[in-house]
Amino acid sequence: MIRLRGVVKRFRxxxxxxxxxxxxxxxxxxxxxxxxxGPSGSGxxxxxxxxxGLDADFEGEARVAGHDLRALSERERAAxxxxxxxxxxxxxxxxxxxxxxxxxxxxxxxxxxxxxPRSALLDAGRExxxxxxxxxxxxxxxGQLSGGQRQRVAIARALFAGxxxxxxxxxxxxxxxxxxxxIIQLFAELAxxxxxxxxxxxxxxxxxxxxxxxxxxxxxLR
Amino acid sequence: MRRGALLRLAVLNLRADRRGALLxxxxxxxxxxxxxxxxxxxxGTGAAVRQMFPGEARLVEVVxxxxxxxxxLGGGTLDDAAVRRLRELxxxxxxxxxxxxxxxxxxxxxxxxxxxxxxxxxxLQIPVVGVDPxxxxxxxxxxxxxADPGDGGPIPVVISSRLLEAYxxxxxxAWNVRRLPPGPALVGLQLPVRIGYSIVPxxxxxxxxxxxxxxxxxxxxxxxxxxAMPLDTVRRLHREYGKPDLGYTGVSLLAARPDDVPAxxxxxxxxxxxxxxxxxxxxxxAGAVVAVATAALALLALLMIAVAALAxxxxxxxxxxxxxxxxxxxxxVGATRADVRSLVLAEAALLGLGGGLAGAAxxxxxxxxxxxxxxxxxxxxxxxxxxFFLFPAWLWAAGAxxxxxxxxxxxxxxxxxxxxxxxxxxxx
Numbered sequence: 001m002i003r004l005r006g007v008v009k010r011f012r013x014x015x016x017x018x019x020x021x022x023x024x025x026x027x028x029x030x031x032x033x034x035x036x037x038g039p040s041g042s043g044x045x046x047x048x049x050x051x052x053g054l055d056a057d058f059e060g061e062a063r064v065a066g067h068d069l070r071a072l073s074e075r076e077r078a079a080x081x082x083x084x085x086x087x088x089x090x091x092x093x094x095x096x097x098x099x100x101x102x103x104x105x106x107x108x109x110x111x112x113x114x115x116x117p118r119s120a121l122l123d124a125g126r127e128x129x130x131x132x133x134x135x136x137x138x139x140x141x142x143g144q145l146s147g148g149q150r151q152r153v154a155i156a157r158a159l160f161a162g163x164x165x166x167x168x169x170x171x172x173x174x175x176x177x178x179x180x181x182x183i184i185q186l187f188a189e190l191a192x193x194x195x196x197x198x199x200x201x202x203x204x205x206x207x208x209x210x211x212x213x214x215x216x217x218x219x220x221l222r
Numbered sequence: 223m224r225r226g227a228l229l230r231l232a233v234l235n236l237r238a239d240r241r242g243a244l245l246x247x248x249x250x251x252x253x254x255x256x257x258x259x260x261x262x263x264x265x266g267t268g269a270a271v272r273q274m275f276p277g278e279a280r281l282v283e284v285v286x287x288x289x290x291x292x293x294x295l296g297g298g299t300l301d302d303a304a305v306r307r308l309r310e311l312x313x314x315x316x317x318x319x320x321x322x323x324x325x326x327x328x329x330x331x332x333x334x335x336x337x338x339x340x341x342x343x344x345x346l347q348i349p350v351v352g353v354d355p356x357x358x359x360x361x362x363x364x365x366x367x368x369a370d371p372g373d374g375g376p377i378p379v380v381i382s383s384r385l386l387e388a389y390x391x392x393x394x395x396a397w398n399v400r401r402l403p404p405g406p407a408l409v410g411l412q413l414p415v416r417i418g419y420s421i422v423p424x425x426x427x428x429x430x431x432x433x434x435x436x437x438x439x440x441x442x443x444x445x446x447x448x449x450a451m452p453l454d455t456v457r458r459l460h461r462e463y464g465k466p467d468l469g470y471t472g473v474s475l476l477a478a479r480p481d482d483v484p485a486x487x488x489x490x491x492x493x494x495x496x497x498x499x500x501x502x503x504x505x506x507x508a509g510a511v512v513a514v515a516t517a518a519l520a521l522l523a524l525l526m527i528a529v530a531a532l533a534x535x536x537x538x539x540x541x542x543x544x545x546x547x548x549x550x551x552x553x554x555v556g557a558t559r560a561d562v563r564s565l566v567l568a569e570a571a572l573l574g575l576g577g578g579l580a581g582a583a584x585x586x587x588x589x590x591x592x593x594x595x596x597x598x599x600x601x602x603x604x605x606x607x608x609x610f611f612l613f614p615a616w617l618w619a620a621g622a623x624x625x626x627x628x629x630x631x632x633x634x635x636x637x638x639x640x641x642x643x644x645x646x647x648x649x650x
Contacts, residue, residue, distance in 0.1 A: 045650045046646070046650070049645070049646035049649070049650065050646075052554070054553070054554060054645045054646040054649070055644075055645075055646035074558060074559060075558050075560075078553070078556050078557060078558040078561075079556065081553070081554060081555065081556050082555060082556025083556075087554045087555070089649060093547065093548075093551045093554075093649065095234075095548055095551065096238070097234040097235065097237065097238045098231075098234065102230075106551075106552070106555050107555040107556050108224075109223055109224050109227035109228075109231070110223055110224075110552075110555060110556035110557050110558075110561060111224075111556070118224075118226065157555065161556075169649075
């Protein structure tokens, strides 16, 4: 599902290039849940966004879900993010002006050719919300939901398009222990269902639920 | 991006920043209101000017030259031969001669069958011109006759609708006599007159007899302050009173197209005749003044809209900066740069459209209010229009369209900035 070879990502700081990922290799088969740990600033999030096609400015080879990420055009990369990847962020990143259902349906608004009718989108959104246990909160806005509920809406949004890859960046960082535990169990369940899950975390309990834990140090995974 | 979703998101984004949207909307609507108001005023006053000076764009009025070199070298009297030559000029489709009546005609009573409180003992001297029936044929009611009736019959006459307007708004109130009903209701009315009688001493002819004039219709092709009767009637009266043939007093030429008028006028001048452009030049000058004033005011309003568009641009720049994370999230779920650009432009277009429509409504209300004030304060002068404003449907569309276009143009730079948001860095 994920195959990275010799990936180098540099950031320009104070007029000098600083490599964050320095010849990184990674291989993740379909249906595996992998946790990436490492100190702050080690490049964990950078790795995640690179795999998710949010950042195309890197060197090396990156194939994800059968796509050569460096060969994709801007439009193709957007379609890749829309269909193949679901993102879950630490800060939830829901749109406050939209309801939970609209937030869950957000990827559907950007579907390309042969787009589904609106009713089908809403049905898919309700189904995604029901899958994370929030079927009865579809009309609520993020401000009316608890932190755990917001993260569940964010997961529903990530699952909406039926992606093959779920990328989570510190998904339990803003949640209490019990709620975070529920989210981890959900990820494990999704992985068991065949979805590839790549989680960036610094929490041990998340690492324990993963099939493999990789440590990012000096720009490489160990 | 789905169009419905784009609009929904744009509306929600505007709603999220109600205060900013309201301020920008007010700025746009002020500009659009000014634009619609001034255009509406220009259209209204333009229409009033056209009613006041209904100069026909294809007519060329030929009169004898001030200096005549004789028929061989050019100029001279306007006789039948001259009319023939004028008719054959390139670009001329018709030539209608006219001749002033040199026999005095006076009315000592009001029109028959009309309850008009005509001042007792008052004699009205009537200036008369004879015109070719072809000149007014298009303005007469179907079946109306405009031919010389011979001795005894009522003489058909045509008056200008402007004469009726001037009478009703100026003469009738000044003389304290009743106003006349609208033009079509007057057709068929008969006025007893005395042919050969003049109020000017020594101008009364040896023979004076009673006759009747019958109104055949109204036409703006006849002089405003004269009665027009058939040219043959004028010729007959001249014969009856032994008046020598002095030729025609003028010839109206009808050009094939308005564009032909300058060439026809030049050809007429080359023939040694003059072109009477007094009516046309007054109409053109008045129209030009209205057009220039309207254009200047509309330009001012467009500047106001441009300033409003800059305010929108400024506001959207701030909004894009504040919403960078949201934009990055949209990109994370599949939005392209074009989608992001479209979203910002849609927000601007909605602001412009809403502000433009509100501005047009404001202008409509202001114009209606000013019309009411004008109706109360201004005197009832001739050709005073019922409204100084014209508000056709396209003006609403123009107000909203121009405002939306300006807002979208102003939003181009913020939209480009939004599309350049780096999602990875912004979310991280």
